Amino acid sequence: MKRAIALTINGVRVEAEVEPRKTLADFIREDAELTGTKLGCEHGVCGACTVLLNGEAVRSCLIFAVQADGAEIMTVEGLAQNGQFHKLQQAFWENHALQCGFCTPGFLMSSYALLQENPNPTEDEIREGLSGNICRCTGYQGIVAAVKSVAGSAE
């Protein structure tokens, strides 16, 4: 039996009727048609599906869409404003923090959440903070450098 839900994604209200078993990740990708959020493992390890739910980084493959009823969601598509990259996106570009790009949305969202919580992390704190995301291309060198480069800078 489908249930009606309403939530806000990147500031836009989305209403839909969904199966209770539909994951938030599938809801974002299929119902809201925002495919920037990726699915790498669908069992909560790789972090590719990371989004912000009411400001906190969550793995959207482990949450049902109905659990997010009424929530504010932010996805990778919500990072750039007025056609301008967020400073993290710019830093990822400058520091070669991506190769195939598949894990990138998840890393950007985890990095965003990390900096919200700790605006000036040390390198160890960055590595610890991003250890719930897996990248298979970069060896994390560019990603850590990117986050380090914006650590301590104002919003």
Added chain:
Amino acid sequence: MVQMATPRGKWIGARVKRVEDPRFLTGDARYVADLTLPRMVHAAFVRSPYGHARIKGIDASAALAAPGVIAVLTHADVASVPPLQDPIALDGLKKTPQTVLASDKVRFVGEPVAVVIAEDRYLAEDAAELVQVDYEPLPAVTDAEAAMAEGAPLLFEDLGSNVVYDQTYRFGDPDSAFQQADRTFKKRLHTNRFMASPMETRGCIGQYDRGLGELTFWSSTQMPHMLRLSLAGFLGIPEQKIRVITPEVGGGFGQKMTLYPEEVVVAFLARHLQRPVKWIEDRRENLMSATHAKEQIIELEAALTNDGTLLGLRATCIGDGGGYSFNTASALVEPQAAALMMPGLYRVANYEARVVAVVTNKTPVGAFRAVGWTAGHTARELFFDEIARELGMDPVEFRRKNMIHEDELPYTTCSGQVYDSGSYVKSLDLALQTVGYDELRARQAELRAQGRYLGIGISPYVEPTAWGSEIALQVGFPFPSHDNARVSIEPSGKVTVAVTTHSHGQGHETTLAQVAADILGVDLADVTVVFGDTAATPWGMGTYASRSAVIGGGAVTLAAQEVREKILKIAGRMLEADPADLVLADGKVSVQGSPDRSVTLAEVAVSSYFVNSVRAEGEDPTLTATRFYDPKATYSNGCIVVVAEVDPETGQVRLDRVVSVEDCGTVLNPMIVDGQIHGAVAQGIGGTLYEHLVYDDQGQLLTGTFMDYLLPTATEVPPIQVEHLETPSPVTVQGIKGMGEGGLMASPAAVAGAVLDALAPFTPKVEELPLSPERILRAIGTITD
């Protein structure tokens, strides 16, 4: 210290930000899972839960009655599709055909047995659970040596054996070398099975247009044209009526250069159902059904003089190929590549290699970055560490003594590789100097006195690259290999470069544009690189084996040079000057010495296409050229040094330093070269310490999720310091050598070497990888049961 050759132009060699990045950073990039087509339906595969079983019957009635289900297909429905099998004809390699859906038997957990198509993926997966397959379990064999033994369960009864290849090669006179030796040594190493694990799993969409008789196939593949050729053969659709498109591909590392049975089934279904069919595998399927890699049992023997001079080598490389050798000689790919490159960058005049490929009840094996070489290199380098220890020599001195020195290049190895150029000793020296080797040895002694165990692992390497016909032959796979580029100046003066090499993270949209921009004298922003669509590019083989910089870069160079000649000819007529006196730079053509006599490239282009008077009678108005490139063999080299500390109480390893010196000839973009090394080294760290595909004796995969198949994260991969040397190849266009695999070839030996060096006081015995804490504790006797 960074040594760079003189820059060859404005763009080649420049640390340019990638032009492809913005769409990935905004979430706009579209991978195959992100595509939706009208009337699209979804496939889910029913997979074998047994390592080895006979299929006695399949009842799909409950699945067919489930909500949203459109069809369920089993082998009988796809019996017209020929089985997958090795296309390469190698003497003595037995064929092990795999039907695209299992017919009478299953041979590994995860083998596709049936496929369910439903209106959405949730419903397809629900119904897949309802397909009743009646299996008669058979005894399984999951160890290559056990599979070779008399009386082992047979995967293919008609072959009478699980051994699909067993050949011995002799180079020089190995028997005499062993007779003359002062000392001989032996080592055995069973390398762990691990896998590419690209973050994007496999997936594809097939769409068949009945009116046109055309199949459009979107797939996460590294080789669009080869996939098209295969689909044409398997489905009987004319090749020119198939268009293969790769949207963004989220990493490949070799896993996506294979034709998979699922792809053939999805293409079949698209035509059969007359609806677009999408299949996106989940991670559990990828771990159990996409190609595994790297597992070999290697036995080495070395013949030496008392002063540590290597006289000869013997190697037995047994490849554990899994259930089928179904694709590009897959069971053979590991041991063959390992054996042919076993001499590495050492002077080995006499060498004997036995290459054995065996099928077992595990997932089939395929290419993964430095295929075969990782296992072979790791075994040899750890062996050399042991020999040096036994001889009381420093491991560096042992290597330096036996290494090919720069003044011996070009060098033809006993097993047939022609090393064109390189910096073998220089790389070793630079790596040691960068890491501070002598100080580290002193520090190691100091710490040992305090009961702390620091180790240094040294791994110099030579890396076959530029996979064209010649190198393929030199490293044991006689199959032609070449690619194409088409460079076009459009009427507006903008540049399109269409290539057949494929980018799935390597940044070709930037590096190949850098090559074209330099030759055509245009800004990088005026060049667009197109790939990944058989309708938009010339024919070519795709990306694998570190070939794209050399072959893609070389083909773009050749085509761009030809277009450049055309531009100068037209501009010469426009400027009434001899083309030999013209300079093409900054988007315009000017007369040497008179910069005010010039025309813009856009003016040249529009004139060529639309003003007949600038062309000679019959001259082509289009400013385009297509050129192929099949390079001569070229070999990169480098050296990786790792410093690690091991806790002998817990078996925990902490990596303190990783230094990688890389020489890949002419560097197109050092930032991208660095990134390739970082990623390859991280995979090597994973494969040495964490990643292991473990089976029980019935062929059950015990590491079927990312909870138990452990990929390294940012806390396991330390900072990696990269230093560049640049020895351009004398035999390739622009002196480019390939790179990308060396990090995974050489870092496992450096990581494991550092761990074993740290534990040297315990004289550890290690015959298996990975070096898990438990294995380390057993190796040093802390755990004894």
